[in-house]
Amino acid sequence: MKKLVRCLALGVALQAWSTRAQLPIIPDWSYDQANNVGFFDPSASPVGGFGSIGELRRTVFTAAANYVSSLFTQAYVTEVVRVKAAFTNLGTGTVGSGGTIGYTNNFGSTNPKYKANVDYTTTLANHVAGRELFSVNTLAVNFNTNAAITFNYSTNDSAPLGSGQESLFTTVVHELIHGMGFVNYINAANGSFDGFPTAYDTFIVEDNGNPVSYAGLTDAQRLVAITNNNLFWNGPLGVAGNNGVRPKLSAPAPYSASSSIAHLDTGIFDPLGLLLLPRDSSLVQAQVALVALERGMLYDMGFTPARPQVLSIASSSGNHIVTATGILNAKYRLRFTGTLTNGVNATNWTALASTVRSGWNTVSLTNTPTGSAGFYAVEIVP
Numbered sequence: 001m002k003k004l005v006r007c008l009a010l011g012v013a014l015q016a017w018s019t020r021a022q023l024p025i026i027p028d029w030s031y032d033q034a035n036n037v038g039f040f041d042p043s044a045s046p047v048g049g050f051g052s053i054g055e056l057r058r059t060v061f062t063a064a065a066n067y068v069s070s071l072f073t074q075a076y077v078t079e080v081v082r083v084k085a086a087f088t089n090l091g092t093g094t095v096g097s098g099g100t101i102g103y104t105n106n107f108g109s110t111n112p113k114y115k116a117n118v119d120y121t122t123t124l125a126n127h128v129a130g131r132e133l134f135s136v137n138t139l140a141v142n143f144n145t146n147a148a149i150t151f152n153y154s155t156n157d158s159a160p161l162g163s164g165q166e167s168l169f170t171t172v173v174h175e176l177i178h179g180m181g182f183v184n185y186i187n188a189a190n191g192s193f194d195g196f197p198t199a200y201d202t203f204i205v206e207d208n209g210n211p212v213s214y215a216g217l218t219d220a221q222r223l224v225a226i227t228n229n230n231l232f233w234n235g236p237l238g239v240a241g242n243n244g245v246r247p248k249l250s251a252p253a254p255y256s257a258s259s260s261i262a263h264l265d266t267g268i269f270d271p272l273g274l275l276l277l278p279r280d281s282s283l284v285q286a287q288v289a290l291v292a293l294e295r296g297m298l299y300d301m302g303f304t305p306a307r308p309q310v311l312s313i314a315s316s317s318g319n320h321i322v323t324a325t326g327i328l329n330a331k332y333r334l335r336f337t338g339t340l341t342n343g344v345n346a347t348n349w350t351a352l353a354s355t356v357r358s359g360w361n362t363v364s365l366t367n368t369p370t371g372s373a374g375f376y377a378v379e380i381v382p
């Protein structure tokens, strides 16, 4: 659940080539359509060029869904994500809500990210299974019609929000990500999992590295841990995307049903304006992108990256250490493009790498002066 934000620039451009299809996101707004509300509200659009506010909202939703779609590659050729989307009254304190329609477990898969005895959202289950387990809507997102909420409909990140406005674009992205898999399943009354932990839960640790799921903690210990302001993400890609540091998760006291655990920590990430925070950052703009650590968390859980992508850059002894993901059973090379410290423009391809076996890899680009401006690209070579 949430309000929103905007992302930080990493100082390098991220670039990707995709050799497989993006994961389509298909909205089902039949409720609004039948009732002439929300996405089919015939009232005049506050923005020119649209026949109604409903049409404007559908346009913004589609742009946000297309952005999310661009982050992921299909696991099988007919894979789509079906989303029930509607406007409804959520009260005065919430901008949007998003969640999975059901969980499943122990469905069996050869995907190396698959784990037994773990609850997968039905969207993630389809993906990790590599076959269609569910051919219906697998998540639901809602946006608030309450008069307390004023949406901004821009999809242009150069247009800051007005005072008191909430970006529909960023809210759509945030709620879609929840419904796809950014969810936890810990019972806040007794610390149990009410069954199995979610895929998300399996990556949560305390600051000492002790896992919160399964054997790591008893239910009583877990009950304490979720309000101890001491939970972190330990998946390798989320950590890589945060420059080698475990991203801190939201675990305030008292527990908050709408914001604890399945959000990033406000104290650390609010100043950076990240998207997967419980509520508005101080850095609000109309459009955001998920930063590397957020995308890394989704890839840790099993979603396949639009490939390949650079997650982080670090400098060491004049070389740049590049962590990239989405390199799966393929050869790759890296390129630096930019202005060197001597003012010379340079384009520098590394040697072609040998075949790699896993979905991500850490590679080094040498002979590039530390601190030079430019960007990195990863190229997959067939």
Ligand SMILES: [Zn+2]
Pocket: 001, 002, 003, 174, 178, 263, 277, 278
């Ligand atoms: Zn949220």
